[in-house]
Amino acid sequence: MVDSAKNSATEEKKTDFEYKHPLDHLFYARNVTIVGASPNPNFGAGFFLSAFRHSSYSNPVYLINPKYVGKLKDIRGYPIFASISDIPGELDYVICGIKAKLVPDLIRDCVAKKVKYVCIFTSGFSELLTAESKAAEQELVNIIKGSQTRLIGPNCLGALCTKSGITYDPVYSRCEGNVAFASQSGGIANNLCEIQQMHSLYYSKGISFGNQIDLNCLDLLEYYAQDPDTKIIGMYLESTGSADGNAFFSLMRKVTRKKPVVIWKGGQTEFGARAAASHTGAIAGSLKIWKNAVIQAGGTFVTKSHEFWDVLHLFSRLIPKERLPKGKNVGFIVAGGGASVELTDTFSTSGFQIPELQPEIQDKLNEIYPSVNTSVKNPVDTGAMGMFIDNIIKSIKWMDTDPNLDIIAFFMPLNWLSQLERHGAVGYTTSVARSLWRMNKKLTKTFFIICPIFQMSEFNAKISLQFKEVLWKKFIPHFENIIGAATALNHAIRYSEYLQTQT
Incomplete structure (x- = not known):
């Protein structure tokens, strides 16, 4: 059971970690705030509450839900607040699990509070493929312009870091590996946690970033490239999202000289592309163009889940020992x-x-x-x-x-x-x-x-x-x-x- 005392709003745990990169405040967040949490552990934001209760994360976790303020002292040991502004001090990582129509006001509150990262678990944006949903997504982008706040998603699960305990999945392994992943699909990000033991695939970091309206594959590639705990990078992408495609492949060309980059491209067929559009709002792009671009940049291009897992596992065991095959005999x-x-x-x-x-x-x-x-x-x-x-x-x-x-x-x-x-x-x-x-x-x-x-x-x-x-x-x-x-x-x-x- 979580000790509510160590999660009190007034206790900010000191850490020896040296924050060198902006994304360190996501993967090594000094605190986590879950918006929309309720006593139901299997619904909405309660999913994240269950994940953190089973994780090794030891810094403060705050809950936002005005419905329970004054009625409950805490939920499962975590303190409850009515709004973002009620929490004292700086906030690193906010997880949004409320209805889509309420998200813009939350993001405005986060900008005012100078929250560093907001994971929008909420769906109901451009993946609906309607003019209204696309406009709602663009509104979120407009709100954060010129601010210190970065958005993850919408329609995603957020970050995972085995060293800090940041997670979205209650069954993730605490075994520290050397593979970092990024996934546009929350389901695939979940699968990557669930297959760990069977496939001996363990991670330094990971992220589910959904529609990529702000934080995108280019940001993550740059971060993973400089991360000393990451030796192999794997990405499931349906598009490059808000990233410039040319910049992404240009950076990949530099990264692959030091670390393998494995790209699993979703939306490979006409029907797959249609599924990708309704999944993350992605414009999938030509499979041939993607494959050529990845290979020319020195990346590894895969098309299936087991292939993705197998290649990441193989690299994770061979790269550290410099045992890559020298030939095909x-x-x-x-x-x-x-x-x-x-x-x-x-x-x-x-x-x-x-x-x-x-x-x-x-x-x-x-x-x-x-x-x-x-x-x-x-x-x-x-x-x-x-x-x-x-x-x-x-x-x-x-x-x-x-x-x-x-x-x-x-x-x-x-x-x-x-x-x-x-x-x-x-x-x-x-x-x-x-x-x-x-x-x-x-x-x-x-x-x-x-x-x-x-x-x-x-x-x-x-x-x-x-x-x-x-x-x-x-x-x-x-x-x-x-x-x-x-x-x-x-x-x-x-x-x-x-x-x-x-x-």
Whole structure:
């Protein structure tokens, strides 16, 4: 339960954080004010109240709702005020959860109070595609002209920062990652929080900025570029909003020399563009123009959610260790002929080469694996002997000496690990993961694991998360399926090739 004493209106918590950039006052806000909050935790602004109650945010949180002033002392431990002007001191971050017709007056109050950032959760503006709704949105822009107040949205969820505890989602992970995202879609911003454990994708910062009438993708790209906690930038965009498109891609060209920028473009078809317009009021633009502009700026262009997640995950593990692939020659090790065929076919049709291992390496592998139901050429099909992790590690170390390989992939269904754990080998999963980490530290080539779950159960899910947690902490990329791995690796190779042209 929230301690109302530490959230009192008179207590402004001191912080050692040094505010160097204007957006620091958003992501490291000294206080948060939720307008329209009520005792109902599952409705409107109550959504944010639930999020902050479950977050690590420790600075003051104020609530605005004149309906409850004099009736309730607080709501869930947070003090209630009638208006913005009633709160003493400077305000950094205001979240607006009231009806659209009331928003202009709130923004005027925020301008008068010199509030730094207002997240307009409220919808009902240009995404309605009516003249009246577009005029209402323009009115908000006019109100803040010449002021110190910046608007996020409308029709959005606002900011997330794992280090400060600023959030919009009660289930976000507090694990600090190196990926920063920006999303025009609130739903996609929510999904990015909800898939964290399963996809080992953790964030430094994030934002849902909806219609982008003021704060936009250009602002966020510039901020993330200078943020020391951010090594990878991902954006879901339906348009550039209020940003100048040329300026956005010009800045991207500078940023990608130091950090990968992954762009997922929404509204790729005629029908998708129509959906984007009614979603965020976005004029989607030509897919071909967008793709060419992103690629020419050194960015990574993706078209689907899983592709977005996989590429961000891969970059987040490879970039810090400078382990980007140097080429497209792949060596596979797998227990099972069928899986080895699928791996070979999928990667081959994705533009990879699967060269035979050098004869001396095949000779060493033949010392481990029997001649029946196995193969040591590439893919290395270990048969049942692949159940022993020591054999796998020896094999991978030998494969790492092959000058014709750039990448090594290990295919291991997590059901194998769960079977051994279920039969008494407690801790075997994390032991295997740590053994792979110790091996990976000494490898010279890019290494990753494909670890699907073929039989879903509560026990297998638990084992999967334990395995993936260790891999993530030890910077070993992993994927749930073969095509996702091939697609992500292709993007990483293109980015590696781009970096070579910039030196």
